[in-house]
Amino acid sequence: MNASTMSNPYSPSKRAEMAAGQPISMLMAHALENADLLSLAAGFVDEATLPTDAVREACNAIMGDERAARAALQYGSTAGNRRLRAMLLDRFLADQSTSLASPPGIDQVVITAGSNQLLHLIAESILDPGDLVLCTAPTYFVFLGTLANVGARGHGIETDDKGMIPESLDDHLAHLNAAGELARVKAIYLVPYFDNPQGITTSPQRTARIVEIAKRWSIDHTIHVIADEAYRELRYSGPQVDSARAYDDDGETVIVAGTFSKSFSPGLRVGWGMLPRNLVEPVCNQKGNMDFGSPNFAQSIICYAVEHGLFDRQIEVLRQGYAPKLQAMLEAADEFLGPIEGTSWTHPTGGLYVWARMPNGLNTGPDGPLFQRAIEEGMLYVPGRYCFPLEGEPVPENTMRLSFGVQTAERIREGMRALATAVRKAQATR
Amino acid sequence: MNASTMSNPYSPSKRAEMAAGQPISMLMAHALENADLLSLAAGFVDEATLPTDAVREACNAIMGDERAARAALQYGSTAGNRRLRAMLLDRFLADQSTSLASPPGIDQVVITAGSNQLLHLIAESILDPGDLVLCTAPTYFVFLGTLANVGARGHGIETDDKGMIPESLDDHLAHLNAAGELARVKAIYLVPYFDNPQGITTSPQRTARIVEIAKRWSIDHTIHVIADEAYRELRYSGPQVDSARAYDDDGETVIVAGTFSKSFSPGLRVGWGMLPRNLVEPVCNQKGNMDFGSPNFAQSIICYAVEHGLFDRQIEVLRQGYAPKLQAMLEAADEFLGPIEGTSWTHPTGGLYVWARMPNGLNTGPDGPLFQRAIEEGMLYVPGRYCFPLEGEPVPENTMRLSFGVQTAERIREGMRALATAVRKAQATR
Numbered sequence: 001m002n003a004s005t006m007s008n009p010y011s012p013s014k015r016a017e018m019a020a021g022q023p024i025s026m027l028m029a030h031a032l033e034n035a036d037l038l039s040l041a042a043g044f045v046d047e048a049t050l051p052t053d054a055v056r057e058a059c060n061a062i063m064g065d066e067r068a069a070r071a072a073l074q075y076g077s078t079a080g081n082r083r084l085r086a087m088l089l090d091r092f093l094a095d096q097s098t099s100l101a102s103p104p105g106i107d108q109v110v111i112t113a114g115s116n117q118l119l120h121l122i123a124e125s126i127l128d129p130g131d132l133v134l135c136t137a138p139t140y141f142v143f144l145g146t147l148a149n150v151g152a153r154g155h156g157i158e159t160d161d162k163g164m165i166p167e168s169l170d171d172h173l174a175h176l177n178a179a180g181e182l183a184r185v186k187a188i189y190l191v192p193y194f195d196n197p198q199g200i201t202t203s204p205q206r207t208a209r210i211v212e213i214a215k216r217w218s219i220d221h222t223i224h225v226i227a228d229e230a231y232r233e234l235r236y237s238g239p240q241v242d243s244a245r246a247y248d249d250d251g252e253t254v255i256v257a258g259t260f261s262k263s264f265s266p267g268l269r270v271g272w273g274m275l276p277r278n279l280v281e282p283v284c285n286q287k288g289n290m291d292f293g294s295p296n297f298a299q300s301i302i303c304y305a306v307e308h309g310l311f312d313r314q315i316e317v318l319r320q321g322y323a324p325k326l327q328a329m330l331e332a333a334d335e336f337l338g339p340i341e342g343t344s345w346t347h348p349t350g351g352l353y354v355w356a357r358m359p360n361g362l363n364t365g366p367d368g369p370l371f372q373r374a375i376e377e378g379m380l381y382v383p384g385r386y387c388f389p390l391e392g393e394p395v396p397e398n399t400m401r402l403s404f405g406v407q408t409a410e411r412i413r414e415g416m417r418a419l420a421t422a423v424r425k426a427q428a429t430r
Numbered sequence: 431m432n433a434s435t436m437s438n439p440y441s442p443s444k445r446a447e448m449a450a451g452q453p454i455s456m457l458m459a460h461a462l463e464n465a466d467l468l469s470l471a472a473g474f475v476d477e478a479t480l481p482t483d484a485v486r487e488a489c490n491a492i493m494g495d496e497r498a499a500r501a502a503l504q505y506g507s508t509a510g511n512r513r514l515r516a517m518l519l520d521r522f523l524a525d526q527s528t529s530l531a532s533p534p535g536i537d538q539v540v541i542t543a544g545s546n547q548l549l550h551l552i553a554e555s556i557l558d559p560g561d562l563v564l565c566t567a568p569t570y571f572v573f574l575g576t577l578a579n580v581g582a583r584g585h586g587i588e589t590d591d592k593g594m595i596p597e598s599l600d601d602h603l604a605h606l607n608a609a610g611e612l613a614r615v616k617a618i619y620l621v622p623y624f625d626n627p628q629g630i631t632t633s634p635q636r637t638a639r640i641v642e643i644a645k646r647w648s649i650d651h652t653i654h655v656i657a658d659e660a661y662r663e664l665r666y667s668g669p670q671v672d673s674a675r676a677y678d679d680d681g682e683t684v685i686v687a688g689t690f691s692k693s694f695s696p697g698l699r700v701g702w703g704m705l706p707r708n709l710v711e712p713v714c715n716q717k718g719n720m721d722f723g724s725p726n727f728a729q730s731i732i733c734y735a736v737e738h739g740l741f742d743r744q745i746e747v748l749r750q751g752y753a754p755k756l757q758a759m760l761e762a763a764d765e766f767l768g769p770i771e772g773t774s775w776t777h778p779t780g781g782l783y784v785w786a787r788m789p790n791g792l793n794t795g796p797d798g799p800l801f802q803r804a805i806e807e808g809m810l811y812v813p814g815r816y817c818f819p820l821e822g823e824p825v826p827e828n829t830m831r832l833s834f835g836v837q838t839a840e841r842i843r844e845g846m847r848a849l850a851t852a853v854r855k856a857q858a859t860r
Contacts, residue, residue, distance in 0.1 A: 010682075010708035011616070011651035015580075016555045019715040044505055052499040055727075059489040069482040073697040075474055113543060113721045120720050125446045142719075149719045150445075186441070221441035252440075267503040267726035278440035285449040289572075289579045290550050290720075291543045296697035297485075298725055 015149065022145040023386040026366065030380060038415040040402045041380040043196065043352060047406075049321040050265055054310035058301040061308075068300070076296035078288045080111025080272070084303040088258070088272055091306075096242050102251035108275045110283055113294050115230050115259035115271035118283075119146050121290075122226060122255060122273070125282040126186045127152040133226075134172060134188045136164045138355070138387030138399065140196045140228065143189060152186075154389030161346060163202030164190060166209035172392060173217045187224040187255075188214055192244055194231040194351025197387045197401035201350070204241045211247040211254060218253070224276070225254045233263035233315050235350040236323035245274065252276045260302055262352070264314055268298040322352070328409035329354050329402065332416035340423055345402075352405040355384070358398040362426060365397060369426040377418035377425075445579065452575045453816040456796065460810060468845040470832045471810040473626065473782055477836075479751040480695055484740035488731040498730070506726035508718045510541025510702070514733040518688070518702055521736075526672050532681035538705045540713055543724050545660050545689035545701035548713075549576050551720075552656060552685060552703070555712040556616045557582040563656075564602060564618045566594045568785070568817030568829065570626045570658065573619060582616075584819030591776060593632030594620060596639035602822060603647045617654040617685075618644055622674055624661040624781025627817045627831035631780070634671045641677040641684060648683070654706070655684045663693035663745050665780040666753035675704060682706045690732055692782070694744055698728040752782070758839035759784050759832065762846035770853055775832075782835040785814070788828040788853060795827060799856040807848035807855075 027041050063069045079085070089109050093100065112118040127133070129151030135143070137156025144154050155176075158168035169188065176182050188210060192202040202210075214223045227244040248254040259271035275283060287293065305311045330347060333354065337343040342359030364370050365383045374381060384399025402419075404412050457471050493499045509515070519539050523530065542548040557563070559581030565573070567586025574584050585606075588598035599618065606612055618640060622632040632640075644653045657674040678684040689701035705713060717723065735741045760777060763784065767773040772789030794800050795813045804811060814829025832849075834842050 009651055010706070010712075011556070012712055013554065013556055013558045013561075013580075015558075016712040016715070019554075019712065019719055022715065022718060047500050047504055050500050050503040052493065052496060052503065055499070055503060056493040059493055063482065063486040063489055066482060069485070070477050070480050071697075073480040073482065073485060073695040074477055075691075075696040113725070117721050124443060124449075126441070126443055128443045128445075131443075145719050149716070150443075221439055261505075265503040265727070266505040267501075267730075269721065269725040269727075276440070282440075282442055282446040282449065285446070285452065286579070288452060289449055289575050291547050291699065295543070295699040295725060295728055297695070297699075297728060297731075300697075301727075 014151070018151055019149045023141060027380070027382065030375065034375060036378070037375065037380050038378050038407065038411055038418065039380045040404070040407065040412070040415045041382045042406055043403050044406050045262060045266060046321055049318055051305070051310065051314045051317070054305050054314055055265065055301055057310065058304040061304055062300050072297045072300035074296060076293050076299065078284050078293040079107070080294055081296065081299040081303055082106070084111060084299055084306065085109040085272070087303070087306050089274070092243070092256070092274065095240065096246045098246065100246055101249045104251060104274050108277060108280055110273045110275060110280065110287070111294050111299055112271045112273060112287065113291070114261045114266070114269045115228060115257040116142065118257045118271055118273040119143055119226070119228065121283045121286045122279070123147060123150045123152065124286045125279060126224065130184060131186045132176070132181065132184045133186060134169065134392070135389050136190065136195070137389060137393040138197050138384060139189060139389065140191055141382070141386040143228070144389060153391055156389040156392035158393050161200050163192070163200060163206050164210060166206055166213060169210060170213050173213065182217065183220060185217070185223055187226050189226045189228065190244065191228045191230065193229055194234055194348055196231065196351070197353050197382065197384070198355035199346050199348025199351045199353045201241065207242075207244045208247040211244055214253050222252060222276070222278070226257065227254055228257045230257065230259050230262055231351040232258065234318060234322060234352065236319050236326060238349040252278065255279065263318065264302065264305065264311060268301060270294065270298050270302045322405065325404040325407070325409055325412060328412045329404040329416065332413045336416050336420035337423070340420060352403050354402045354404065356400050356402055357396070358400065358423060359427065360398060362423065363397045364400045368397070369429065370422055373422040373426050374419055377422045379415040379418040379422070381419065444581070448581050449579045453571060457810070457812065460805065464805060466808070467805065467810050468808050468837065468841055468848065469810045470834070470837065470842070470845045471812045472836055473833055474836050475692060475696060476751055479748055481735070481740065481744045481747070484735050484744055485695065485731055487740065488734040491734055492730050502727045502730035504726060506723050506729065508714050508723040509537070510724055511726065511729040511733055512536070514729055514736065515539040515541060515702070517733070517736050519704070522673070522686070522704065525670065526676045528676065530676055531679045534681060534704050538707060538710055540703045540705060540710065540717070541724050541729055542701045542703060542717065543721070544691045544696070544699045545658060545687040546572065548687045548701055548703040549573055549656070549658065551713045551716045552709070553577060553580045553582065554716045555709060556654065560614060561616045562606070562611065562614045563616060564599065564822070565819050566620065566625070567819060567823040568627050568814060569619060569819065570621055571812070571816040573658070574819060583821055586819040586822035588823050591630050593622070593630060593636050594640060596636055596643060599640060600643050603643065607647070612647065613650060615647070615653055617656050619656045619658065620674065621658045621660065623659055624664055624778055626661065626781070627783050627812065627814070628785035629776050629778025629781045629783045631671065637674045638677040641674055644683050652682060652706070652708075656687065657684055658687045660687065660689050660692055661781040662688065664748060664752060664782065666749050666756060668779040682708065685709065693748065694732065694735065694741060698731060700724065700728050700732045752835065755834040755837070755839055755842060758842045759834040759846065762843040766846050766850035767853070770850060782833050784832045784834065786830050786832055787826070788830065789857065790828060792853065792856060793827045794830045798827070799859065800852055803852040803856050804849055807852045809845040809848040809852070811849065
């Protein structure tokens with residue numbers, strides 16, 4: 001800090017203070033400082049599977065039609081490309097096993113810069129500082145950052161391999177009510193499909209009960225269920241299950257967030273929300289103030305890809321690309337972590353992540369005995385503690401998120417072996 | 431509202447309440463309800479001038495190179511494409527008439543979703559509810575919405591055809607200081623080139639004084655000067671003038687916002703900021719929480735266009751396209767408004783707007799005698815009152831913003847004639 005900034009310091013807003021210190025910065029700094037580190041931390045998609053042919057075809061078609069080209073390069077509306085929104089809605093409704101009691105209209109579909117922007121807009125629209133959002137424990141750590149950014153608090157609910165446990169949710173709500181905090185509870189956040197960080201899918205029975213519980217506790221105001229369906233399309237085996245929206249009779253409780261970032265291309269950054277009627281205007285107001293609507297050009301490309309079957313083809317490519325990687329990670333976990341007593345891990349059937357539990361007492365945090373050793377052995381993981389809300393269920397110290405999206409099967413195996421070596425070394429020095 | 435939403439109402443956040451009621455919604459509703467309305471209100475760019483050839487070439491080049499294609503479709507960094515940032519910085523420095531005392535480094539250049547997102551990120555990073563930003567009166571009305579969204583207050587400073595008047599700025603600061611409000615003043619907002627809404631350019635002498643005044647009043651904290659250079663490239667005649675950044679000796683006061691939305695394509699939505707060192711981290715923290723960085727694909731297209739001279743060529747196309755429209759609007763103003771006593775208007779040499787003053791006492795607001803008559807005559811303008819901060823200088827009731835970007839020269843003439851007819855009719859019934 002030089003003399004001039006010392007005499008006239010920057011005075012950060014409360015927002016700026018709340019936005020600082022997200023763990024992703026630390027992880028990225030480690031990854032950048034150690035370029036040959038085998039990262040099982042990054043949630044990036046596999047570059048080899050990116051849909052270059054599909055985007056080339058879409059660009060040629062759009063830019064080859066002067067009228068379409070001009071429309072794509074002009075401003076769009078705040079809510080986004082209407083044809084794309086109509087297709088998203090049709091596909092969503094067709095994907096459910098039964099017809100919805102109260103299907104959303106096209107005006108309730110809004111295009112955003114990835115699902116992350118939707119989560120941000122929702123947070124801005126329903127949360128005041130001090131408000132509570134109930135989350136699985138663990139949950140998507142970037143969303144915890146979004147909450148921190150608006151001064152809201154995440155509150156962890158007990159979670160097993162079928163997702164958030166409804167009884168635990170009900171208990172926590174009862175306790176919060178008794179503590180006079182119910183008025184602060186504004187939403188329940190779920191990643192129902194192949195979640196980040198555990199890779200698990202919420203069972204339909206649980207989803208139905210969670211929606212019912214949200215409605216039951218919506219006494220003075222609506223407690224929304226935010227269903228972040230970012231990984232929905234990355235299903236490698238097992239049946240498709242219905243969206244939480246299918247269990248929302250009047251459509252005023254569940255917010256669905258979707259994205260093409262995982263299922264098509266993060267570089268285009270197109271996501272969407274399917275909103276309760278009451279939230280359409282506030283979300284669009286926020287978005288209008290922020291960017292006037294997401295880039296039209298990227299929406300045109302996605303629209304073409306969906307319309308011409310290129311998106312569905314890409315989903316098949318992803319399934320074929322990721323399924324063997326998931327397999328490789330689970331096999332390597334069996335081979336290398338299996339012999340270490342006290343370890344366990346999830347067995348996802350989709351998504352990009354496996355969640356692992358180390359032996360009791362082995363702290364996986366950045367200052368614990370394992371994290372630095374794992375780096376020395378050449379691999380990087382996401383310490384599980386980042387994925388836990390600070391309130392609610394206790395935070396275990398021995399968990400981690402492992403991503404299989406980016407690395408090859410061979411490298412995944414190598415990374416898992418390095419992890420096991422680091423675990424044994426950490427245990428030996430305890 | 432149905433029974434269910436009545437029993438469980440949506441409870442908006444304070445943010446959501448602050449974001450509501452932006453005038454742009456009202457204007458767009460009018461435009462949509464009256465599709466054949468001749469709009470001199472919209473600030474859109476002319477569809478006929480959009481750079482389809484350039485984007486086609488860029489897409490072919492990027493998608494024709496498998497490696498470049500994959501990079502463009504993958505996540506980028508939060509701060510944006512490094513090559514693009516380097517080029518923006520080089521071009522910016524080369525554009526100034528002298529070398530900067532404290533030139534920004536590449537780390538101080540951040541890519542955003544249009545300059546509007548940068549303004550939003552800056553507002554989030556430096557403003558708390560109740561804080562003040564001093565603006566020209568009139569100023570860019572969307573920025574007033576951004577301020578309202580974070581609970582901050584715009585405060586109008588006297589402005590003439592050379593821009594914000596430094597003596598008025600100094601006076602207002604002295605009064606705010608005397609009123610104990612200086613600690614609330616966080617920034618001075620300028621659109622230095624061909625501004626929205628007046629089309630005027632701040633004279634270099636004034637810019638230098640405004641930066642000096644900002645520094646002089648930065649007693650307990652830095653009062654930033656936000657230089658929104660959105661229209662910088664749309665210069666049809668007259669000399670280029672230096673950026674406000676050129677007058678910032680230590681580089682800690684001036685924030686520069688730029689965009690390719692007006693100068694290239696709003697559908698790609700790429701803007702940038704050149705930030706004081708202290709603001710880089712808070713702005714990137716906010717952006718990371720919001721969208722992880724702007725879409726890589728659009729940045730790649732812009733990068734190619736700048737690198738291969740297509741962007742410079744496009745600026746020439748725009749100059750040749752807009753200059754005659756500006757001319758048409760000024761001639762039509764002479765012809766139709768000139769004979770009406772008490773009218774006057776600005777004479778810009780760039781940008782997309784002319785600012786007009788109607789006879790004293792003629793209220794141009796949406797509920798006044800002119801607005802609805804103008805619609806009946808077939809034209810739409812932006813009521814000037816939307817462009818004035820609620821505090822500071824008094825708000826005149828007889829002004830309007832007229833855009834010449836979208837319509838043909840012929841239609842501009844028609845719109846101005848319709849406006850003059852409406853003015854005469856409104857006067858006749860007073």
